[in-house]
Amino acid sequence: MISDQPSLTASQLYHQAIMGTSRSRAPPKAPATPTQHAETSRHLPKNTFIIDNGAYMMKAGYASTLPPSEAVSACSQIPNTLVKTRDNKIVVGAQLSTVTDWNEAMFRRPVEKGYIVNWEAEREIWDQSFFEENAAGNQSSRIANPEDTTLILTEAPNAMPILQRHTDEMVMEEWGFGGYTRCLGPTLNAWNEIHSLFGDPLTKTQDALPADCLLVVDSGYSHTTVTPVYKGQALQRGIRRLDLGGKHLTNYLKEIVSMRQYNMVDEAYIMNEVKEAVCYVSNDFGGDLEKTWKANRKRQAAEDGIVLDYVLPDPNANKKGFIRPHDPLMHAKKKKGAVSGLSAEVLSEDVLVLGNERFTVPELLFTPGDIGMNSTGIPDMILQGLSALPPGLHSAFLANVLVVGGNALIPGFMQRLETELRQIASAECVVRVRRAEDPVHSAWLGGSRLASNQEELSKVAITRQEYQEYGSGWAGRRFAGIV
């Protein structure tokens, strides 16, 4: 057993530090640690607001006890960005739905590499989305009284302590939430009901409890992370990160298209829509590359070919972009102009022809070496993370791989990941890879389930009084699980 003599000394030292800096405040009773003292008289507000603060999109709303399919309606998606449109108008967060002309839109994102770096911009977005009376967002996601609200805020793994401290200070001192917890986004996924997803027998318990072992692959906007989650807590030494995400894919597609066809370098938003519409992960890379080779292209029938046309949006005519099967003769017809019998509408449209771009772009997530990057792809990353853990855990985690994040929606992604992981994993292990039912809102829904278990929530959350008494340094240690 661990002797408690040294830990007592540590806590006594800590009390001396506390009392030394703040004599005016009532010191806690001498032998008690701050947490023990607090648990006797603490009160967390019952209303819980969850913000999954993604770099691209914030997922926010009040927790509810409804089943996930209905609870998700309480969650609103708010773009986490300031946008400067072509006519130099600056639009914030939820107001982005009013923008119709996305040409040459410029973005400023407060979240850099997955972490909140610029609080000046983030405060503006949060204010407009959650706190102002005429908030442009969904009225249900407005926080009228932060003092009577517990906030669950997600962060990306391996955040720098200074950034965590900034976050805590802003949340507690600028808005003054009544209760607050900051936790790793991927760990919240373990609170969801995942047994049915993996086809396991359902447990009988009524209480919301996290899954025992879950390996969360979170492929988002700024990066892709692998997090082994054990009973709702992350095993820190097994967390790995690949610095490629949706942003890089969009930029790569933008770059390729700009070189081969039209100059799209300023059209990040439009290229993101193109990416979401056409990209897929190939399960036969070499074969697909042969099919889209220009010499082989002509031999194929148009309908079963990989090549697609994407008609670019035309804001003047108020038309959105859309895809259609590739028509190899379209270019020749257009050259002839009106003689060919095409309507003026067709003649005026701009078309991107997308061949191997469709699958070479998401391929980066699996072979980053294609752009010369010195990293392994996602399947190898999973094994790298596991290799830091005791071997007894490997099979449990490999049998419960959950994929969340926007990139999980790319067609073919799951199949490719499962195939490659099966190939490189040890033969004795069962490999089960599943996509969360709603990969974008999965972490938010998990937070909502966590909030329904007040007992568990009060273990990780702090109250406003505690923060005022012990300060942000203590809050940071509390969330790190040290205090």
Add this chain to the structure above:
Amino acid sequence: MFRVELLQDKSAATPGWSYAPTRGFDPTQAMAPTLGRKRNIRDAGKGGDISSRQANAIARHISELDRENQRDVSIPVPVKQAKEAGARGTRAKTTSAVRRILQSQKTFRNHLDDEEAAIALGTGTVAANIPNPAKAHRVAAARRSSTPASTAGRKRSAAVATGVSTPAETDAETDVDEEERKPKLIKSEYDNDPLLKSYAPLMPSDRLMQRLLAEPPLSYNASRVKPPSSARPGRHFCCMCGYWGKIRCKSCHLRTCSLDCYKVHEDSRCGAFF
């Protein structure tokens, strides 16, 4: 005596391209340009076809993919109207900490450099490197042999106080509660058959799991994924059309798939040289 004679340079007679042999491309060199005066000598010995200039080009490309906008733009936060600002009056006054955070113009890069500097000085609060489990095991076992309980306890609390990660990998304690953690199965006559024995490693003990959970997070750079262990040759693509890059431009070393693409490349984009 040897006679030294300058041979004819045959490459002058060929067109500006050549078939690129697939030499052992070492992707570990891609992101880590070897700097220093002697890099040319060192690189020549490795036989890789990544020069430091190419490595720099790759690093530049990756940082370009990381950008939000193609151009640098400043998008100021809209100035609040007086009326709206009044609505904020209900909120408590901004504290000094909040003011400092709001005025901070630091980017992620700055913060990362600060953290790296702190770790280099040994004052970082996160473990900079991943401890080697095998080595840790030996250390832990050796420690246990002397004074089992108290030493482990003191070590743990010391680690908490300093924030240094304790390598927690102990097998010795598995002997104690191995019997309890064995999965309960139906007994049969084949249980002792050596051919049917399962060699799957056991789940670690609760105590070990608690220690693993209590570890501090790795630093930002330490958690980045490592290069692949198997040196699979890299794939090269045509810089024009994206098909396999079979031939290489002699002046800029970019690959193209065919003479058609090479002609376009030569006419339009072949300006840089490596």
